[in-house]
Structures are given as structure tokens and as C-alpha cells.
Amino acid sequence: MTPDIAITTYKKFMPKLTETLPTDVFCHYFFIEAKTETLPHSHSWGQLHLIKQGVLEMEVDQQKMVCPANYTIWTPPYQKHRAFNRSDIEYCAINITAELSEKFPKHACMIPLTPLLRAIIDDLIERKTTMVSSEEDKCLSYVLMDRLVKINPIEIYLPSTQDKLLAPILTQLEETPEDDSSLSVWAKRVFSTERTLARRFQKELKMSFNDWRQRAKLVKAMTLLKESISINEIAYQLGYSQGSSFIKMFRKHTGVTPEQFRKQNETSTVMDN
Structure with missing residues (x-):
């Protein structure tokens, strides 16, 4: 941000x-x-x-x-x-x-x-x-x-905002992607209501709280896949109790599994060296 x-x-x-x-x-x-x-x-x-x-x-x-x-x-x-x-x-x-x-x-x-x-x-x-x-x-x-121009683009966007209620939530979600607290819990933390926050997310970010959080997890996953840690460990760091759930989410948004994404990136690095 x-x-x-x-x-x-x-x-x-x-x-x-x-x-x-x-x-x-x-x-x-x-x-x-x-x-x-x-x-x-x-x-x-x-x-x-x-x-x-x-x-x-x-x-x-x-x-x-x-x-x-x-x-x-x-x-x-x-x-x-x-x-x-x-x-x-x-x-x-x-x-x-x-x-x-x-x-x-x-x-x-x-x-x-x-x-x-x-x-x-x-x-x-x-x-x-x-x-x-x-x-x-x-x-x-x-x-x-x-x-x-013939390849399907990937829109991995994390909209940002200076909204006084949303900004601290977004920062915390990026820093601790494993935090799966509900929107109602976040509302209590920022002294607001779940309904107010839901409206703010749609107005300021043009997406729901859950959509933004999932995108934040995906962005973090792409960075973690550069490191020498297992897929299950990455899933755990992102708050998933099972690696299969993380793999399903990643494939839905990118068209490849985390392991395929990692291999593609490793291949690219080898070609460049």
C-alpha cells in the first residue's frame, strides 16, 4: 500500500x-x-x-x-x-x-x-x-x-484507500494474512459495525471484504513461493488448515497450481542466468 x-x-x-x-x-x-x-x-x-x-x-x-x-x-x-x-x-x-x-x-x-x-x-x-x-x-x-494480446491477463490487484476505518484493516491483513477474523470481529476492533464496513469496502475498493482478503493472500503466496518452503507451510502461513484449500484458491485465480507457478518461475530464473 x-x-x-x-x-x-x-x-x-x-x-x-x-x-x-x-x-x-x-x-x-x-x-x-x-x-x-x-x-x-x-x-x-x-x-x-x-x-x-x-x-x-x-x-x-x-x-x-x-x-x-x-x-x-x-x-x-x-x-x-x-x-x-x-x-x-x-x-x-x-x-x-x-x-x-x-x-x-x-x-x-x-x-x-x-x-x-x-x-x-x-x-x-x-x-x-x-x-x-x-x-x-x-x-x-x-x-x-x-x-x-491473445493471452488471458491476470488482474491481481489490491486496491488501497486512506479511509480511516479501512486503512488499518488492510494494513493488518497484509501483515498477518493468516488472520481469518470475520468482518464483525474487525468492526469491533475499529469501533464500527459490520454493515458500515461492508458498505465502505464496496464504495472505496469496489469489492467485498472477503474478496480483498483473498487477493491479499494470493499476493503474499506469490512472494512466499520464491522461498524454499513447502506448499503446506505456505498454506499454513496464509491461514489455511489444509494445503488443498490453498491450492484450489491459487489455481482459481492464476490457472496453475502453486507448484507449477514455482517451477515456471524457477525455469525463468535458470534461463536468465
Whole structure:
């Protein structure tokens, strides 16, 4: 959430912005140190955000996304966004003109990277391609964009709010995802009523309390899957009494099991090294 980023950030980074791209597809690369906040900004082109390893946290219009290395975050033209990384990352942005961006989703989302897409991106990165101007690179970029727009995106958003009743609840749910207290219990903790909180969740976050909590668990799970701990232990840390319930939830939202997600991420890391 926004307050957390401000507290944990040591460094600030603002990309150099221009009014237009030199080519229809343009790539740039940065090494970003741990605990760096990329300050809020927007531009007239769309952008694919990629990292080689670790996890990238991004906020788009006050909605939080957590992206591991085998996914890309898409932000449409003119959509304000900012990012935060807890560890050192090698970051790549593939910038796409507004005209070509029309084929992509109209809202920010996460898109899983297939082996083919990963191979194309790796080739561009290894050659440090910036301006996509040669016929070979144009063909690669067209294949990349054509395949990306055909993949079902994953909308793993954690909307945030400064609402005085909801903000402390959201912070606590992120810090202790194993807490399965009901909304009525939370209402007593913040000296409110269950009905009032339910209305606030729908008004401020456009989703129910249970939906937001499940998304928070999913975001935390994606981070924990980077660590060398068992699926059952992750389920326990997230408040599930059985690993099967956690696996069912994860597969419902991502289309893969936690173990498949972990293997995909390990494969991506091996390919990058």
C-alpha cells in the first residue's frame, strides 16, 4: 500500500521522460537497487514492465500489483504508475506507441510469459536492443505483441484507500494474512459495525471484504513461493488448515497450481542466468 512504500523506501528513482518514442517499439534497461521507489509518472505510450528475478511491486491508480519474474505488468498509455522493489532487480521496459497499444487491454494487468515470449524478450535483452528498427527486430516485436494480446491477463490487484476505518484493516491483513477474523470481529476492533464496513469496502475498493482478503493472500503466496518452503507451510502461513484449500484458491485465480507457478518461475530464473 502507499504508506508502506513510503516507509520502506531508501532511494527515489524517476525515469527520464520524453514526449515521443524514437521507434514504435523501444526498450530500455535499468539496474535498480533494493528498496528503491520509482516515483509516480505517466507517458503517452504503453509499457510492458519486466524483471529478470525477484518481485516487482507496482501501484497503478492506487491499485497494487505484485509481479514475479515470469510475468509482465502492462500499463496503458497515460496511466499513472509507480513501482517499488525490495531487492536488487534488473528491470526492462518495452515501450509501445499508443497506436500499437490499442490491441492491448485498456487497463493495467499482469500477463504470464510463455517460453516463446520469454525467449523473444531474452533475445532482445541479451543484445541490449533499444530502438526496434531492423526488419528482424520488428518481426520479433510483432510476434511478441501478437502473442501477448491473445493471452488471458491476470488482474491481481489490491486496491488501497486512506479511509480511516479501512486503512488499518488492510494494513493488518497484509501483515498477518493468516488472520481469518470475520468482518464483525474487525468492526469491533475499529469501533464500527459490520454493515458500515461492508458498505465502505464496496464504495472505496469496489469489492467485498472477503474478496480483498483473498487477493491479499494470493499476493503474499506469490512472494512466499520464491522461498524454499513447502506448499503446506505456505498454506499454513496464509491461514489455511489444509494445503488443498490453498491450492484450489491459487489455481482459481492464476490457472496453475502453486507448484507449477514455482517451477515456471524457477525455469525463468535458470534461463536468465
